Amino acid sequence: MAKGAIFGKSPEGDRAGGEAPGMGDYHRSIKEALSDPFLRGALERFYLHSKASRPQAFKGLRLESLTKAVRESKEAALSGLEGLYDRFRERAESKGAVVHRCGDAASCRQLILAIAKDNGVSAIVKSKSMTAEEIALNPALEAAGISVSETDLGEWIVQLRGEGPSHMVLPAIHLSKDEVALTFEESRVIGGPQGARPPAEGAAVEALVRAARLALRPRFQEAHMGVTGANFALADSGTIGICTNEGNGRLCATLPGVHVALLGLDKLLPGLADAANLLRVLPRNATAQDITTYVSLISGAADCQASPTGKKKLHIVFLDNGRTGILKDPACRELLYCVRCGACANVCPVYRMVGGHRMGHVYIGAVGLGLTYFLHGAAAARNLAWNCIGCGACKEVCVAGIDLPSIVFEVRARLREAEGTPMADRLLSLVLPNRTLFGAALKVARIAQGPFGGPGPVRHLPIALSGDRGFRALPLLADKAFRDSFREAGPPPVAAAPDPSLDAAIFAGCAHDYLLPEELWDAAGVAAHKGASISFPMGQVCCGLPALTLGLRGAAVRAALANIEVFGAEDGPSRVLTLCASCASHIRHAYQRLVGGEGEETRAKAARFAGRITDFATYAKDVLRLGPRDFDRSPERAAYHSPCHMSKGLGVTQAPRELIGLAAEYLPTPEEELCCGFGGSFSLKFPEESAAILSRKLGILEAAGAHTVVSDCPGCVVQLRGGEEKRGRLLRVEHLATLLARRLKAKG
């Protein structure tokens, strides 16, 4: 497979269902990845290994303050970028380097080709550089008759295979050692007349490394020019810094007479203290090392016996290629904070299933989704940008604290605005923020689903309006929406002495209002049991998150505006209870940004609503103060599925587990915080990935011997329950409110 040839580049065709061109190819490629047992095995080992080793690397360190230091350092550098560039150039050139700046990929390739030609170069050794991948440097050099040899082991392996890297730090992580052995045999690295002896069956990694070491050593000797990337450039001293583990970067920079260091403008930093911030986090987050084996700080031209002048010909090439555009883009500027550790891929549930050739273009992982749009253009990002589940694992792991999910949503909105919105999504955009239209649309859907459900339209909301691929059983629309039954029946009677300090207004969210109203009744019953009075303001609409994930920014803003009128008014309810972690996280974190352009009063309402919104577990534990005496504890083993928007979005982790323990036997299981694969529209756009993630999740829960799986987000409940139903297994899946309600001790 050719580098970066997978997405967004195929000709028109494949426009089924209003999808962008190339989407069909993209799905085929994803399915291929999902059915490749070697890839799945390699990615699974990588995921688990990364997850286990990272906490060790940060043990005893204050990660929050490290992240803050990186952000501040990056922000300071970016706000004075032009000055830094000028200073760097002056200092580096005073030490004998030549500094260049290229506006785009084409001019950068031409420049490096010209440097090679000027120096009569016919062979180049190269250490790993994502920036070189970005500009497709190797093909340009090779087309000019220059041989280019990658020297980073992983990068060399993918070069031999004619692939691009599948991870920014570990380029060949998609391959098993047996595949590497096969590649080496086919390339005559082993087994050939000049190669090392072939490794025994089931090649040992060490033997492969030794074979590569022997094969590459002469290349260093023969090359006239070394090309490297750089991890940072320090303006105060004109120094570039290169981090490697293998030692190939130092050889590339030392042996040949010419050294070209290629790096993005975003790598500029003021001085050594900034580099120190980076060095503290980059290796730890990338590979769980305290430091890379080598950090080379190169200040100007060192002595070099291979150069006719006795001094190294050092060319430092800065690439813009869209970076100064990102700099002027407040919504996405944080992309330039990226230190290229690759951790956003390491933790990504989608990457875990399909790897970097699908979850990336040149840049990989969540940051790749954003960077691709800016550095490679809308066409390259067109399909890729949708392949994010929105779980927030990347944001949580990012050592520069980049709000990656928001940037992905922003890119989607821009793609929609530039390329138009498919009919189904346009309809959604009209209906979602409008409760009258919404209700009417649902009535139609409810009738269409018929008395037995059947294979009719999807009945989960708001995707009820956008078609399904049917890989899991989905519940029927409720006969009566929560809002309708609440209007008729009113709140449940308060069972204890009324305590107004416990009162809450319910924000239902579409899933609970129309699909799972019984869970809201369960929650209301638990509240009433302790003396709380529950209200339900009828003016509420969908929270708007589904619209935002579909790139429908206008609809998301309208939904936010409608809801803050109801829940953010100064005299509005002082506590707003929701059973949906996704709604709560969206309201708390995104509303103020979404309505940011609407004036001070509106922003104040959004801020008030953000402060009032409360998830059910926090409400039950901290407000209702439920305790052992409230429950008739069940002996069933209840596992917990921690919703992404609960743990990563709201930071609520302990309350749900404690509450489960009050009502049943809480059974800790591995990977409780692993995403279920729902992600709203994600599960419809990428059902093959959603199904694979779900299957992993359910496999863990079943193996653990749970009777019940408890969660606290309706999307997760729908996904897990639907998956269980399809598998025909016996796990009971329910919302935390339901477990608590059914084990509540009757008031004597």
Added chain:
Amino acid sequence: MSQGQSAGAETNPVGLFTASAAKVSMGVSRTADLDGALAVALGLAQERLAQGPPQDGLDMLFLCGLPGALPEKYRALGAERGIRVIRDGLRAVRGWIGTAFSLASLAIAETATLVLSGEGEDARLSGMISLTHVIAVREEKILMALGDALPEVQAMMGRPGHVSFVSGPSRTADIERVLALGAHGPQRVQALVMGG
């Protein structure tokens, strides 16, 4: 205390350096002075030669940046033991040399990092193409944290050339994330703490 400072129990630099070195597969031993350090290096060069595999350069011990008569002393001692002590000419070596000896300017205990000022191309190369790299550092030059080392590193960067941080042997985990030592550079790095 810097942000990077480990919360580990070690409070003295040599103790912390030794604990960190274990994490990066780097050996640490003590010697009284430079003479003692060179004696250790010669011993390790013999060990390397004995281990093979047979190849050109395996019998070489590269010494650089050393004052006075010590290099001559070890040239003679080396010759008695089948070790060629060399001080230049590394570009001509096609593969690897057996052993290189370097003096670090300073060390950072929290990451077991030795800081080398790459003065002279041969000196720089020796750390890349040796199978065993012996790096000596004076005990009082071992600092606790990266932050403590910055002023001196800053001064070293004032001159054109390279400053290298070395923390253990060359390594790769590019295949299945399995750690393998000796990717392109040394398979073994031994730190020698001089003094005390």
